[in-house]
Amino acid sequence: MSELLIPSPTGNTRIFAVVGDPVKQVKAPQLLNKVFTEEGVDAVMIAVHARPEQLATVIRGLQAMENFSGMLITIPYKFAAREFADKVSLAVQVSGSTNALRRNEQGVWEADNFDGTGFVLGMQRKGYELAGKRVVIAGGGGAGSSIAAALLQAGIDRLYLQEPDTVKAQALLARLDQHWPGRCEVAQPQHLRLVDVVINATPLGLSDEDPLPIDLADLSPGTLVADIIMQPVETRLLRVAQAAGHPVHPGSYMLSEQLGCYKKFFGI
Numbered sequence: 001m002s003e004l005l006i007p008s009p010t011g012n013t014r015i016f017a018v019v020g021d022p023v024k025q026v027k028a029p030q031l032l033n034k035v036f037t038e039e040g041v042d043a044v045m046i047a048v049h050a051r052p053e054q055l056a057t058v059i060r061g062l063q064a065m066e067n068f069s070g071m072l073i074t075i076p077y078k079f080a081a082r083e084f085a086d087k088v089s090l091a092v093q094v095s096g097s098t099n100a101l102r103r104n105e106q107g108v109w110e111a112d113n114f115d116g117t118g119f120v121l122g123m124q125r126k127g128y129e130l131a132g133k134r135v136v137i138a139g140g141g142g143a144g145s146s147i148a149a150a151l152l153q154a155g156i157d158r159l160y161l162q163e164p165d166t167v168k169a170q171a172l173l174a175r176l177d178q179h180w181p182g183r184c185e186v187a188q189p190q191h192l193r194l195v196d197v198v199i200n201a202t203p204l205g206l207s208d209e210d211p212l213p214i215d216l217a218d219l220s221p222g223t224l225v226a227d228i229i230m231q232p233v234e235t236r237l238l239r240v241a242q243a244a245g246h247p248v249h250p251g252s253y254m255l256s257e258q259l260g261c262y263k264k265f266f267g268i
Contacts, residue, residue, distance in 0.1 A: 014043040015067055016266065019058065019081075020074035023047040025206060025231040027255055028072050028262075035259065041268055043069070050077070059084045063109060070102035070266050075203055078113070078142020085111030094149045094175055097142035102266055114261040115143040115254065116150025119199075119228065122253030124154075128224065131155035133196040136187050138162040138213045140172045143228055144201030148172065152180040160187035160195065162214070192218040199226045205235035212237055216244060227251050 018028045029045045036043045048071075050058040055077060062068050063084065073081040078097035082088060085101055089112040092098045098111035123130060133156045137144055140163035148159055159176070161184065163169035169186060176184045192198065192215065204213040205227060214237065216225070225241035226249035238248040262268070 009044055010042070011067070012042055013067065014041075014069045015065065016043060016045040016070055016072075017048045017062060017068075018045065018072040018074060019048045019050050019055075019062075019077060021050055021052065021076060023049045023074070026074055027230055027252075028074075031255065031259060032262065035263065035268070039268070043268065045072075052076075055080060056084075063103070068103070070100065072262070073099045073101065073142075075142070078115075078146075082111055085109050087111070089113070091116065091146060091149060094179060095142070095145035096172065096175060097145050099142065099146070100262065100265055112265060113142075113146040114258045114265070115228075116146035116148070116153075117261055118254040118256075118258035119147045119226075120150045120154050121257035123226070123249065125257065126249065126253065128197075128249070130197075132157050134158040134160070134191075134194055135197045135199065136160045136162060136191055136195050136214070137199045137201055138187075139201035140165070140168050141201065144199075145172050145175075147199065147201055147228070148176060148184070149179075152176060152183060157183070158195075159184045160191045161185070162187040189215070189218065193220055195219075195223060197224045197226060199228070200235075200237055201228050203229075205229040205237055206231070208232075208236050210236070212240065216241055216246070219244075219246065221245065222247070224249060228254055230255055 032045045082098050086108045087110045091113045092111050098113050101111050200213045202213045204210040225246045227235050228251040229235045230251040242248050
């Protein structure tokens with residue numbers, strides 16, 4: 001890690017953080033510190049492990065630091081972090097979640113969400129055409145809700161949401177329906193045979209002992225199986241899907257594409 005950091009932080013060094021519980025799996029500090037070093041930016045990003053009962057204390061404490069410029073938010077705080085913003089983007093309004101907060105020049109804390117943008121850009125970078133496609137997405141949490149909105153904005157024909165929390169599912173579908181009426185519904189088992197893409201947007205896969213988040217047995221041949229888990233890069237879901245002959249798309253592409261979004265958002 002040391003070779004990725006600026007030689008010696010000073011009082012002028014801009015500080016950034018990624019906040020979550022846990023944070024062992026996060027890759028943003030390595031990637032962004034490498035960018036800082038290569039581009040000569042006097043900044044550093046650290047991982048901050050915040051327990052739920054201490055989340056407000058941690059975030060308000062970071063925001064109170066005059067040399068603290070912004071933070072990334074990871075699981076499980078993408079919904080909770082919205083309350084620490086004074087101003088939110090359209091992506092945050094629609095998805096209900098945020099994964100990035102910054103202090104602007106007026107001292108106002110702004111929130112945005114680049115999970116969906118990063119995922120869509122990653123798919124497009126690999127040559128996958130999303131317009132007109134039918135998609136099942138497992139998980140209506142922070143990342144899943146952002147990805148759902150971005151997929152609809154990219155022109156998919158139909159979105160089927162697989163989310164066991166019915167209250168969360170209906171709330172997300174209601175928000176999406178305000179912008180893309182009639183194109184979203186709760187996923188049913190028969191939908192797996194009809195779709196072109198299935199996406200795991202749940203934390204299942206962080207451990208190899210986790211159950212598969214999607215029943216691959218019902219997929220049609222050629223259905224693309226995507227995951228947003230970044231560590232491990234090859235999740236059990238992707239291994240099983242590939243063994244069954246399905247094309248796969250790992251979560252690493254989503255983070256790679258978000259780097260440009262983060263640089264612009266944070267003014268790097």
